Amino acid sequence: MSTFLLIAISGLGLGSLYFLLAAGLSVIFGLMRVLSFAHGAFLSVSGFASWMVLRSVETPSTPRLLLALGAAVLVSGALAFLAEVLLIRPLKGKELEQLLATVGLGMVLVALMAGIWGPDEHLIPRPGWLTGTISIGGAPVPNSRLLLIAAAAVVMVGIQLMLARTRYGLIIRAGVENSAMVSALGINVKRSFTVVFTAGGMLAGLGGGLAGAYYGGISPFLGDGMLIFSFIVLIIGGLGSIEGALIASVVLGLSQSLANFYITNGVGDVLVIALLVVTLLVRPQGLLGQKERLV
């Protein structure tokens, strides 16, 4: 039983990582109809940013970890901001081209990281309490998993509050419904595009910083691997639905970890694909997605 609990909580931690990436992508897609392939690379870059802050000490203090997370979020947010202004905005209205531009950007960033730091994994030192465990129901649960789950919960609540209570949230919700109408009413939708894309990048950055805490290391290709599962989360949850993304990331993280542990390593990853195929066949728009019109 305690093993089951341990694996389940680890799975939730993994699901939280997927959610951090998927939540940003989901809002971006909802508003801009752009699926960003660059956010995986943003995640890796921010992982390296936190590594730069942490690598000099053997067991970093908690403030240093916070500093590293802050650096990760800032670097990734800055990258996302530049990407939106320089690549996405000039291609406004051309969704396919925007998507391809993010593909190109992701390639460039991953290649740069591989060129500068090499393709191998770099170990990230962690504060003592993060590598420790806490006993939950007799299971020794690593604190890093709990940190991830807490971060995902905070992000979920934060996004919901932002969307429900703030003026920007209102604009974003309206923009998701009909962005042409919103801009016709004299509201600067362009700016909210930038804000949303940057915020998505910052979430990826947080994910990158925390991925270091989860895996204890960072490589240029980590983000792309996570990105694929985030895409699957998006499809199963329904493109553009944050609640759907939350449910799907929990289901995916859990089933992936449990199957990888109880059956054999690798089965969990295939199971995820199987879940996706079932979703496509039974409910192509995803759990909470809206039916799309043809085109």
Added chain:
Amino acid sequence: MTKSGALRYGGAGLLVLVLALLPFTDRNVGGLLPGPINSPGSLQVLSLMLVAAAAAVTLDLMFGYTGLMSFGHSLYVGFGCYATVILSNNPSIGFTKGVLLAILFSFLVALVGNAASLRLTGIGFSMATLALAQGFAIGVERGFLGSGGEVGVTFERGVLPDPLRGLVNSRNVYWLALVLVVVVYAMCAILVRTHNGHVWQGIRENPLRTKAIGYDVYAYQLAAATISCTLASLCGVVFAIVMGGANPSIVGLHYSLALVLMVVLGGRGVLWGAALGAVLYQFLNLRLPSLSSSDLVTGLPDAVQVPLSQPNFLLGVAFILIILFLPGGLASLITRRSRRATSKPGRQTRRDEAADLAPTSR
């Protein structure tokens, strides 16, 4: 036949003839190829470029002509490749039957995979294809079904027929790759000129209107995607013969994106553009690492040397620049000029504008 048509067919024939005669020359081409043109190393590089060209042409059929952006084309190239090797290595099946079975299975996978993926439209379809291909890639990397994991699988001794085996016969393998390109290209070129092909292009421009005219959009899309993916698996078969086995470099997101990049680089919706993009991409990808270790580059400071040693960096930058400034790809440099000369002034033939006209999906 019109004059330009004669020119085009003549040019294509001449190009194929020149390519077919290449293995008879032993010239050195600087550092561009690993050795003289007819050395086995150079011929393998050339063969891989040809296979990539064929694969990109098949992707162009569904992506450029039917508007179905697949991020999972590597699934079919990879499946054809792995199925050929694994089935052929089975002593009770053998090479000939193995290849035929591999193509048959690939057809079935393409039919089922696309039938499922096409339940989603637009970006959802791309994501579904990506995910399916990723499932295959995970299976391959973990070594399920005897796929050998990270090392891949090779043809066992005596499985490949003699004329396709060994370094002495790399010329034959090269010709096989050339035949593949010609066959795939010709099939695609004929298909896009048929009535079906015109319906596909109608779907690309505006699926809703095509449906309104009375065409079953799903069926036409399924046909295009299945043909495209089955032809892609044929490229996988030849890849297996060129490499003497299967390896994970042609499965997964990275290769799928590479194929999309080749098509966009050369020009979507132009078959020879896709082939051109693929040849360029594959050449840079295979040769840039060794070119960048030459004296010319190693003397440069680190800030310049690091990006130059990463083929993906240069290709990614080129890709972004093309998307921003040359939406028709390299092919549009040529077609634009010739169209301007032949068509009436003011009449545009840009298909990208269709994206602006099409209703945004909600």
